[in-house]
Amino acid sequence: MTAREVRPGLTWVGAIDWERRLFDSLIPTPQGTTYNAYLLRGSQRTVLLDTVDASCLPALLDHLRGVDRVDDIVIHHVEQDHSGSLPFIMERYPEARVLISPKGREMLLDHLRVDAGRVETVEDGATLDVGGRTLRFLLAPWQHWPETMMTHLSDDGVLFSCDLFGAHLASAALYAPDGCVEGPARSYYAEIMMPFRNAIRRNLDRLEGLDIRVIAPSHGPLHDKPERIRTAYDTWVSGPPRNAAIVAYVSMHGSTREMVERLLGALAERGVRTLGMDLTSTNAGDLADALVDAATLVMATPTVLGGAHPLAVSAAYLANALKPKLLHVAVLGSFGWGGKTAQQIADLMSGVRAEVLPPVLTRGLPGDDDLAAVDQLASAIADRHAAAGLS
């Protein structure tokens, strides 16, 4: 893939990783990803915005063939999928200085041990005149990591948004194809950005006053219709949850499964959208995606050796870490002789701050009374969704 012009003098010089299938050793990337870097050539200075994952250094070097001098390297975010090639780029361009947020400088030195004397900090709102064009740095702490920042090329209406508005999508298209926002970009929000909803909200508001005609994120295609991704983020971040319940379940011998099937049917009869997710085959990405706008999560698990099944523990831990806008959490399942399953799951999800509904736990195979309790749980969920006016 060759370097591609975004605007005159502004070129995408990143890397397309067609083959990557797992990110952070956790998140499936079935459509690969990209590590976006951009080269801005002004009449006075040449600026490289971000680098690429070290595994893709050859692609970046190829795109920089013929570029004899780089004056500034802007690092928006220290995570190594963007900064990993920096030591090699600093070596290739010994005259270049690195520009980064104050917190980023500290983290960059921790993570990559580059020459501290070449790393300079920028404050929020600081500008860099490259000759005929000006970059403005926007510090955005906790939009993702504590050091994260964005850059606005005001003359051209280009926002370099870091991981915000990104997507794990390897594509030859420079700009987002149809379906990107609803598919890979939504998944990316769910898996990577959702825990930072509050800081993202503040930054979405802050971006309102900027001239943004192109969004150039750090992953995936650029957005030349930026209102589409901005509107989607508004909804994901601030919109109400949907009248939908996830039933994430694992069953060993069928008792918990019987309760799950009863619950899914009872919820549907009461007008609640349902999504049953078998945790033996559900991956972290699918669960994250479902959590973007569901109002209720029911964890269904047998009791194993005194506690929840490890797959349910893992799912509860992940759901808690992602900080979705859940309103209600419930636990149901079967046990043999006792245990603390319900309390364990509730404790694991205490960070979500959702209402914890009374658990439905049965000894062994559920009987009529147990199934009636499952129906009552469905009614409790449906009533709460209706009272909140969820649609």
Ligand code: FEO
């Ligand atoms: Fe794409 Fe947080 O790095």
